[in-house]
Amino acid sequence: MNPTIKDVARHANVSIATVSRIINGLPGYSEDTKKKVEEAIEALGYQPNAIARGLINKRTQTIGVLFPEVSGMLSSEVLEGVENAAHDGGFSVIVCNTASSGKRTVKYLRLLQEKRVDGIIFASEDVTEEYYKIFQEMKVPVVLVSTASHYELPFVRVNDFEGAFQATEYLINKGHKKIGMIGGSVNDPIAGVPRMKGFEEALLAHELPFSANHITTNEGYRFQNGKESLPILLEHLPEMTALFAASDEMAIGAMSAAHQLGIKVPEELSIIGYDNLKIAEMCYPALTTVSQPLKDMGQTAGDILVKLIKGKEKEAESRYMPFSIVERQSVSESRDK
Amino acid sequence: MNPTIKDVARHANVSIATVSRIINGLPGYSEDTKKKVEEAIEALGYQPNAIARGLINKRTQTIGVLFPEVSGMLSSEVLEGVENAAHDGGFSVIVCNTASSGKRTVKYLRLLQEKRVDGIIFASEDVTEEYYKIFQEMKVPVVLVSTASHYELPFVRVNDFEGAFQATEYLINKGHKKIGMIGGSVNDPIAGVPRMKGFEEALLAHELPFSANHITTNEGYRFQNGKESLPILLEHLPEMTALFAASDEMAIGAMSAAHQLGIKVPEELSIIGYDNLKIAEMCYPALTTVSQPLKDMGQTAGDILVKLIKGKEKEAESRYMPFSIVERQSVSESRDK
DNA sequence: ATGAAAGCGCTAACAT
DNA sequence: ATGTTAGCGCTTTCAT
Numbered sequence: 203m204n205p206t207i208k209d210v211a212r213h214a215n216v217s218i219a220t221v222s223r224i225i226n227g228l229p230g231y232s233e234d235t236k237k238k239v240e241e242a243i244e245a246l247g248y249q250p251n252a253i254a255r256g257l258i259n260k261r262t263q264t265i266g267v268l269f270p271e272v273s274g275m276l277s278s279e280v281l282e283g284v285e286n287a288a289h290d291g292g293f294s295v296i297v298c299n300t301a302s303s304g305k306r307t308v309k310y311l312r313l314l315q316e317k318r319v320d321g322i323i324f325a326s327e328d329v330t331e332e333y334y335k336i337f338q339e340m341k342v343p344v345v346l347v348s349t350a351s352h353y354e355l356p357f358v359r360v361n362d363f364e365g366a367f368q369a370t371e372y373l374i375n376k377g378h379k380k381i382g383m384i385g386g387s388v389n390d391p392i393a394g395v396p397r398m399k400g401f402e403e404a405l406l407a408h409e410l411p412f413s414a415n416h417i418t419t420n421e422g423y424r425f426q427n428g429k430e431s432l433p434i435l436l437e438h439l440p441e442m443t444a445l446f447a448a449s450d451e452m453a454i455g456a457m458s459a460a461h462q463l464g465i466k467v468p469e470e471l472s473i474i475g476y477d478n479l480k481i482a483e484m485c486y487p488a489l490t491t492v493s494q495p496l497k498d499m500g501q502t503a504g505d506i507l508v509k510l511i512k513g514k515e516k517e518a519e520s521r522y523m524p525f526s527i528v529e530r531q532s533v534s535e536s537r538d539k
Numbered sequence: 540m541n542p543t544i545k546d547v548a549r550h551a552n553v554s555i556a557t558v559s560r561i562i563n564g565l566p567g568y569s570e571d572t573k574k575k576v577e578e579a580i581e582a583l584g585y586q587p588n589a590i591a592r593g594l595i596n597k598r599t600q601t602i603g604v605l606f607p608e609v610s611g612m613l614s615s616e617v618l619e620g621v622e623n624a625a626h627d628g629g630f631s632v633i634v635c636n637t638a639s640s641g642k643r644t645v646k647y648l649r650l651l652q653e654k655r656v657d658g659i660i661f662a663s664e665d666v667t668e669e670y671y672k673i674f675q676e677m678k679v680p681v682v683l684v685s686t687a688s689h690y691e692l693p694f695v696r697v698n699d700f701e702g703a704f705q706a707t708e709y710l711i712n713k714g715h716k717k718i719g720m721i722g723g724s725v726n727d728p729i730a731g732v733p734r735m736k737g738f739e740e741a742l743l744a745h746e747l748p749f750s751a752n753h754i755t756t757n758e759g760y761r762f763q764n765g766k767e768s769l770p771i772l773l774e775h776l777p778e779m780t781a782l783f784a785a786s787d788e789m790a791i792g793a794m795s796a797a798h799q800l801g802i803k804v805p806e807e808l809s810i811i812g813y814d815n816l817k818i819a820e821m822c823y824p825a826l827t828t829v830s831q832p833l834k835d836m837g838q839t840a841g842d843i844l845v846k847l848i849k850g851k852e853k854e855a856e857s858r859y860m861p862f863s864i865v866e867r868q869s870v871s872e873s874r875d876k
Numbered sequence: 877a878t879g880a881a882a883g884c885g886c887t888a889a890c891a892t
Numbered sequence: 893a894t895g896t897t898a899g900c901g902c903t904t905t906c907a908t
Contacts, residue, residue: 204678206884207885208885217895219894219897220893222886222888226887228888230893232894247676249649250886251653251884251885252655253593253599253884254594254885254887255885255886256900257590257886258886260900262590264633271619275612275817277615278611278612278615281615285634285635286636294654295633296601296634297618297622299619299626313631316589317601318588341541425821454821455821457823480612480762481818486794486798486822487798488795543900544903554878554879554880555879555903556880556881556904557878559903563903565903567878568877572877572878588902590900590901591884591902592902593902594900594901594902595884595901595902595904
């Protein structure tokens, strides 16, 4: 077994209370005994038992993070930020891959409850009534990343409507008039609806025609979805010169499909994405896209959660993070400007 | 506060011992009391406290995973596998981002020790003597992923020498004779040296010339490293028709540089990568590469660790995972075959 | 079949 | 300045 506080106390000829005081920097001991105890700790290789501490303090110094898919590039960048903030605040992070399946989410929430985590970061999935009830039961702070809900939960995200609006406007300003969109799901209140709405409103604001034909909807936001969407869009909108995709993966999928169809990007078809994943600058031509500060968002969410746990603020304010359009090579001026 | 076992006992008019037995499925109670207790649990919404359990069982049902960079695409795919295996085995996973800095690694190891994790997955970094000592102190099983060490620690990885050898041979079989390599670091005993050695030996085995000029070395394995390497290689090896990169990111970096230099891939330059990240099939042309079964490796490592923890096997065997060459569009026959 | 009681390793009153 | 002691919520003998 590992040495316990008792062993240290015996070794240093003091009581366990004194050892505890010294470990925790509480007042009440002489320099002399402090030295003795520190030597004993050193000699025994003593490490305080966080489990025992947790039992008594009702604090585990651990937070849980729930992602729909851990290996998604989006999640992994957010995770890095969260991990950073958490560890700076003295917390460890338990990751849970909900795999976008409701059943697993509940199971994980229960597990985190049993493990008595001090707080939760919830990412990229809708907060159902069921989840919300569990949050309340747990009585721990929760912060949402890239998600909203009609419940009063602090969130960190970008304004998706605005992002989509500006992305579309960027295309319009380049002279494009026939613009299509590869969208997400109409049931997705985060990356789905707002981005499609932003697209539509931008078109309307510039008095460009819009109809359902201008958008393909998809259940996922993956490469394959984008690849499959391009032909459909082309059929509905043969004279399309530019394209807004609701995710980088889809944008790159569309680019791949364009290559195969012999359509030159950006000469014949301009493409703008959304997310600014690392791959955006690695593909060819490099993808112009709406940048979400993913790592920052994770970091910010982590910071907020830590503050909430430490009780420094009672009500956390939500945060809209700034997005920006990063210009690379996948968009050009329209030839029929 | 959350209800405790005491509350349940009181509510059901039994002793806490009985409640404990029922929760844990131990023998020693009647169907009648079982029902009473279960009703009480339901009524109170009782959840056993994993911390208290951990204190007594000396088992936290938690493992720690250390990665050099959480958001690296490599890590995130491995992590998904680990998370999967862990949760199937009834364990949670704490992620630690060591950011390839030795100091942080030690700090995290200590933290995991205090948190009394039941086991550790260690990825992609050399096991120094210092780390090894801590592992021993902790007295928990450790399994390495994509790492080796001269210590007796079970590992899960592919045979990098073989992978590089076959990748090079693949190029040779396509008729290429002037082949360059974008390599890693000579100080990296995993992804660095073995892959360069495999390259060299394959050339030699086919009686093709080899010199230091055929390889560029890099400290990292990123896009930028590959991008910067191509011009250097071209200078040393002007007639080069094919290229082996020690990572997909570097391969794609080289591809990007080639595009900029007006070199057509694969017509004028064939490129093969290593890893088979998700981006490999997203770039254009899609990258031919050596596939490491990243998720599987994580899963396997997780499974082994769980078995080790549960004491099902005393000495775990290490595992070489199968690799394969996935053919896509970035390699073509040499014209001067 | 059930209960009482002794800890697990620690913190926090409360003494001295 | 230091020690004693009572728990934290649970599991596990040992009684009954």
